[in-house]
Amino acid sequence: MATKKGGGSSRNGRDSRGRRLGLKKCGGQKVIPGNIIVRQRGTKYHCGKNVGIGTDHTIYALCSGYVTFRRGVKNRVFVSVTDSCTDSCSTSVVCN
Numbered sequence: 001m002a003t004k005k006g007g008g009s010s011r012n013g014r015d016s017r018g019r020r021l022g023l024k025k026c027g028g029q030k031v032i033p034g035n036i037i038v039r040q041r042g043t044k045y046h047c048g049k050n051v052g053i054g055t056d057h058t059i060y061a062l063c064s065g066y067v068t069f070r071r072g073v074k075n076r077v078f079v080s081v082t083d084s085c086t087d088s089c090s091t092s093v094v095c096n
Helices: 085-090
Strands: 036-039 045-047 051-053 059-061 065-071 077-082
Touching (some): 051 077
Parallel strands (some): 045 077
Antiparallel strands (some): 065 077
């Protein structure tokens, strides 16, 4: 039989830091090659034109231009980089 109270508090009290996921660039914002547009777990956002996807599903710009978001088949959101701002301003997503 134990004579001490269970001292579990020293083993508790740890937590990992947040992973800083989400949109890093909004619709209509200018990007250069290599800029991260979205950090995500899984493919909540899908690749469109002129963007690449990393092994951790990070979407990044492959060329200079403006970020655009559009809905496609099965209500999927596609992220693209276009040359002109006029295309991106019509379908812009506002960041909070």
